[in-house]
Amino acid sequence: MEDHLLRVEDLQVVFPTPHGPVYAVNRISFAIRAGQIYGVVGESGCGKTATGRAILGLIPPPGRINGGRIIFRGENLLEKSAYEMQHLRGRRLAMVFQDPAAALNPVFTIGRQLLGIMKHHRIASDGRYGPRAVQLLGDLGLPAPERIVKRYPHELSGGMQQRVMIAMALAAEPDLIIADEPTSALDVTIQSQILDLLVQLRDQRGVTIIMITHDLGVVAETCDEVGVFYLGEIIEGGTVRDIFHRTRHPYTRKLLASLPNPEKWGRELDIIPGSVPTNFENIKGCAFAPRCKQCMAICQTTKPKSAVFSTTHHTACHLYGERESG
Amino acid sequence: MSKNTHPAESKTAMAADILVDIRNLTVEYVSSRGLFSRRKRRVRVLENFNLALPRGKTLGIVGESGCGKTTLANGISRFIRSIQGEVLFEGQDILTMDHRTLRAQRQKMQMVFQNPFNSLNPRMKIHQLVGEPLATHTRMRGKALKNRVGQLLEEVGLGRGHLRRYPHQISGGQAQRVVLARALALKPQLLFLDEPTSALDVSVQAQIVNLLKKLQAKHQLTYMFISHGLGVVQHISDQIAVLYLGEVVEQASRDDLFHNPRHPYTQALFASMPIPDPDRNKTRILLKGNVPSISDPPPGCRFHTRCPRVMEVCRKRVPDAHVIRQGHWARCHLLSTAALPAQPGNGDS
Numbered sequence: 055m056e057d058h059l060l061r062v063e064d065l066q067v068v069f070p071t072p073h074g075p076v077y078a079v080n081r082i083s084f085a086i087r088a089g090q091i092y093g094v095v096g097e098s099g100c101g102k103t104a105t106g107r108a109i110l111g112l113i114p115p116p117g118r119i120n121g122g123r124i125i126f127r128g129e130n131l132l133e134k135s136a137y138e139m140q141h142l143r144g145r146r147l148a149m150v151f152q153d154p155a156a157a158l159n160p161v162f163t164i165g166r167q168l169l170g171i172m173k174h175h176r177i178a179s180d181g182r183y184g185p186r187a188v189q190l191l192g193d194l195g196l197p198a199p200e201r202i203v204k205r206y207p208h209e210l211s212g213g214m215q216q217r218v219m220i221a222m223a224l225a226a227e228p229d230l231i232i233a234d235e236p237t238s239a240l241d242v243t244i245q246s247q248i249l250d251l252l253v254q255l256r257d258q259r260g261v262t263i264i265m266i267t268h269d270l271g272v273v274a275e276t277c278d279e280v281g282v283f284y285l286g287e288i289i290e291g292g293t294v295r296d297i298f299h300r301t302r303h304p305y306t307r308k309l310l311a312s313l314p315n316p317e318k319w320g321r322e323l324d325i326i327p328g329s330v331p332t333n334f335e336n337i338k339g340c341a342f343a344p345r346c347k348q349c350m351a352i353c354q355t356t357k358p359k360s361a362v363f364s365t366t367h368h369t370a371c372h373l374y375g376e377r378e379s380g
Numbered sequence: 381m382s383k384n385t386h387p388a389e390s391k392t393a394m395a396a397d398i399l400v401d402i403r404n405l406t407v408e409y410v411s412s413r414g415l416f417s418r419r420k421r422r423v424r425v426l427e428n429f430n431l432a433l434p435r436g437k438t439l440g441i442v443g444e445s446g447c448g449k450t451t452l453a454n455g456i457s458r459f460i461r462s463i464q465g466e467v468l469f470e471g472q473d474i475l476t477m478d479h480r481t482l483r484a485q486r487q488k489m490q491m492v493f494q495n496p497f498n499s500l501n502p503r504m505k506i507h508q509l510v511g512e513p514l515a516t517h518t519r520m521r522g523k524a525l526k527n528r529v530g531q532l533l534e535e536v537g538l539g540r541g542h543l544r545r546y547p548h549q550i551s552g553g554q555a556q557r558v559v560l561a562r563a564l565a566l567k568p569q570l571l572f573l574d575e576p577t578s579a580l581d582v583s584v585q586a587q588i589v590n591l592l593k594k595l596q597a598k599h600q601l602t603y604m605f606i607s608h609g610l611g612v613v614q615h616i617s618d619q620i621a622v623l624y625l626g627e628v629v630e631q632a633s634r635d636d637l638f639h640n641p642r643h644p645y646t647q648a649l650f651a652s653m654p655i656p657d658p659d660r661n662k663t664r665i666l667l668k669g670n671v672p673s674i675s676d677p678p679p680g681c682r683f684h685t686r687c688p689r690v691m692e693v694c695r696k697r698v699p700d701a702h703v704i705r706q707g708h709w710a711r712c713h714l715l716s717t718a719a720l721p722a723q724p725g726n727g728d729s
Contacts, residue, residue, distance in 0.1 A: 097581040211670040241444035243667045246652035271654025294658040312586035314615035323586035329551040
């Protein structure tokens with residue numbers, strides 16, 4: 055019995071560069087149940103966007119997927135042909151990008167872009183696409199949707215554009231939406247509207263969502279399970295409560311501790327020394343070792359294996375030895 | 381605008397040490413109506429704007445995009461011509477001084493922007509970038525210049541190893557440190573920090589915030605810290621002004637504003653800030669709709685189109701500023717006693 059909608063196993067994405075291959079995603083594994091919101095959180099260059107694109111089969115060349123499996127509804131997406139993937143994209147898998155202004159086509163009306171997707175995937179058996187498009191925009195909280203369909207993207211505000219993006223992602227009723235920093239370009243009051251909308255879509259339509267973000271606040275408020283990414287690896291994974299209340303990995307701990315909060319007013323913030331390395335090919339051991347205060351000799355030489363704390367919670371850190379679950 | 385004395389005015393007159401006093405500042409942009417139209421459209425971004433920056437402290441400015449945060453910084457430093465008002469920098473009006481004086485005064489105020497790479501010439505090395513303001517504005521040359529550059533870099537936490545690198549060879553956090561070193565080169569008194577940490581990684585943000593605090597204490601710097609990231613603003617600021625469509629709707633000390641926000645917009649801003657704790661049950665105040673354009677602000681209270689507690693009077697009359705306690709005021713009709721709902725206990729007998 056397959057109870058995971060999506061299972062990523064041992065996925066590796068590589069970008070060849072003049073200085074040698076860069077492993078943007080380095081043998082990661084995670085699984086998402088239907089109806090979940092899974093958070094992919096991490097800093098720049100951690101592989102969060104590459105992971106999302108790999109699932110959609112949209113790794114820009116010369117980058118390529120070097121190995122692993124992406125099991126979606128029981129089938130390995132990496133064995134699909136380009137034509138098959140094209141059919142899955144939009145219909146079963148959809149993406150919401152960070153900057154809606156850049157993702158929408160400026161020369162077509164909203165209605166034309168939305169209808170294009172619906173017609174391509176032939177989702178209305180009666181051929182009445184127009185009313186469905188208007189209703190979808192209305193469902194997503196856009197005022198006067200019958201007028202919105204006649205507008206061009208530049209005539210809408212950022213928040214409205216992002217709602218249109220989400221409508222386009224939903225147009226063919228996909229099973230999985232990959233939202234890549236969907237609110238990072240928006241103001242806080244608009245951000246909370248969009249986040250509420252995504253949670254609502256999950257609750258009411260059962261859509262599964264991968265939420266890619268750098269904002270731990272967004273993760274805490276929306277996600278069920280989380281993978282914390284660092285330099286192409288998942289260094290800690292678990293339910294939101296595992297990650298926020300039973301934090302194990304020094305990186306996750308430090309990341310949480312470096313956030314400002316009222317208890318730290320008047321004091322220095324906790325910092326992680328240094329910055330995310332951009333050239334990390336020569337790191338033999340743990341990727342976080344150069345910035346880790348608890349770094350031990352073994353961390354420099356050997357990659358940590360996954361230490362398992364519960365059915366949901368695991369971390370890749372030598373501090374916990376090799377706690378394999380039975 | 382309200383005719384009665386502005387609380388910011390009376391309060392700041394009392395407060396001893398004000399570095400910059402902004403009085404009735406009005407800034408407008410002129411844009412043409414269309415590609416072929418000669419008719420001009422005037423957009424008033426700030427109108428009769430009052431604000432004071434206390435010396436050696438941090439004034440945080442929060443608000444959403446298009447509320448006039450950046451225009452304010454540009455207006456104060458006279459990068460945009462203001463059409464009315466005064467900006468008193470240590471008692472001298474920036475807006476009316478001649479260019480020679482202005483040039484000297486501008487050395488005392490420096491700007492730091494969101495994306496450090498946009499502020500650094502990619503063809504210059506770090507030591508040239510940091511030395512540039514010194515070479516332009518001072519007679520410092522040769523060894524003295526070199527030493528000063530080294531000293532500045534050290535202050536922002538960069539080693540001599542970075543001197544000969546180009547901006548693309550350093551990380552975002554390091555680049556923001558270089559920008560800070562450049563800004564500090566002429567020993568300014570005031571820094572405008574326009575979203576200085578927003579483009580940085582979470583783990584690097586804290587480093588820059590700590591550094592800013594350290595530099596402020598060491599050099600008695602005055603900061604105007606502009607950001608939409610409430611967490612960082614609250615951490616760094618002594619006072620906070622909340623802007624909505626070109627108006628300060630509430631101003632208070634950091635603690636007063638956090639514990640007792642009185643304007644519905646401030647309350648909504650705080651409520652929409654995502655909190656990194658999954659068990660924190662909080663009541664969201666969802667604001668409906670979008671921010672209206674500043675070129676066509678709504679009549680009455682500018683916030684009334686989105687306010688969850690809007691009343692009839694809000695659509696017609698501009699609310700006065702009400703003092704809640706010393707140093708804390710808000711501009712909202714809910715605070716005028718007539719509009720307050722009957723207090724429980726204030727019996728109707």
